[in-house]
Amino acid sequence: MNTAPAPGAHWPLLPRAVAENLSFYYGAFQALKSINLPVADRRVTALIGPSGCGKSTFLRCFNRMHDLQVGSRYEGSITLYPENINLVARNVDPIEVRMRIGMVFQKANPFPTSIADNVTYGLRLRGMKSRVRLAEALEKALVGAALWDEVKDRLEQSAMALSGGQMQRLCIARALATSPELVLFDEPTSALDPIATAKIEELIATLRDQVTVLIVTHNMQQAARLSDYTAFMYLGELVEYDTAAKIFTNPARKATEDYITGRYG
């Protein structure tokens, strides 16, 4: 199978990041096989594929979450533009990478502290001390995550008292607070009800103009609704990458077709 995007694929004019010949190994197991994929600037790129196809592994490469795994190994590169930094190079500090790339997980994971502390944690870690500036950043992030109106009167209460959907939006606010260039979402709505899911989707749609989003989802309709570009992965390989409209109406490859129509090839 050819892992390069299918001929005729619409590459974005402005990629924020590009993976080139990216392979990843968990010890002897090769989880990613020479992936070539652009992540369009200030657009939503969705990764779809069956469980175990490597989409989460790929996503995690962006903020170096595999580094602590014994025996893990990257090959190839993920170039972050405009500075041309190779995110997976040894000499690049993962802490530095994570300051610029936020991540939201499947299960909301707020810190067991107040709502306000959750959001401002990253900024305080970076040395921001001014109460005024922290309060401004707090409001901006919570407004950005469409949570401000619901929590503005109880910012000092524990984050653990929020509902699942609110917790997830709090995590998004936390990720947004440090003004990341790229936000990674790993199945952000798979544990939420349809209403909370809709709110998160709405939120991601409004983020589109400001930040670059890379999202892994098992929900095909969600990928179709949300993403501008969609990549289909299978068994560690990139099968097809194109605009979401093309992938969901007329994919070029049979494997993609089979997957999105619910026929297993």
Added chain:
Amino acid sequence: MEKAELGQHILSRYNEDLERLRSDVLQMGGLVASQLHHALQALAEHNSSLAGDVVSNEARVNQMEVDIDDECSRILATRAPAASDLRLVVAIIKTITDLERVGDEAHKIGNIGLRQAGMDRGAGDGYRIVRHLGREALALLNQSLDVFARLDAKAALEALKHDRILDEEFEAVQRQCITFMIEDPRTIRPSIDLLWVARALERVGDHAKNICEYVIYMVGGRDVRHISVQDIELSLQLTGTSDDSAVAVHRQDSAS
């Protein structure tokens, strides 16, 4: 890429839904084709009871369109089809509209047949003028239904080329009718009827052509409406026909 076949869904009931939808469309197509055939036969034989059957059967065609439309809405709502399945449903929604209009044209011819059956044959027996056009229109309709049944884009393209013959034939019928009317004013009324029949048959050709275009869309995902046959041919050649890119619309059981 020219042909597609329907394969198994993980959800077998989804499979059955899509298969039933396809067979319903073919059944509707069969009814519409027989309506047209009978309308022409009634006209040729001055058979008022056959013409009456055609007129009364029109309601069945309309009901089928409504039922299939409902089923398409239900599938869209409950299954959220994607890719080839989505194209199948969208193409079917459009196909049945065209089939229903073919039904309308058959109904018109049936009504004219009813009126002519009550008239003196004499100068009014002009059926032979439209006989060839009728045969061509019916053949093209059957061809489009066949193309739909087999999901054969290549055959659809061939069928598209035939529409031109109908257009030319329609021109010829018009010229003949004008000649009749100039020669003998008493033929004006039956000639106008014949013109209506010819016009209906020409429209049938257009609808059959539309159905062929939907099949090309369904199989390859290319919208080929409003472009010339030559351009369609070119675009089909240009956009790869490799097996890898073949659309996996799969036939559950082609025998069914």
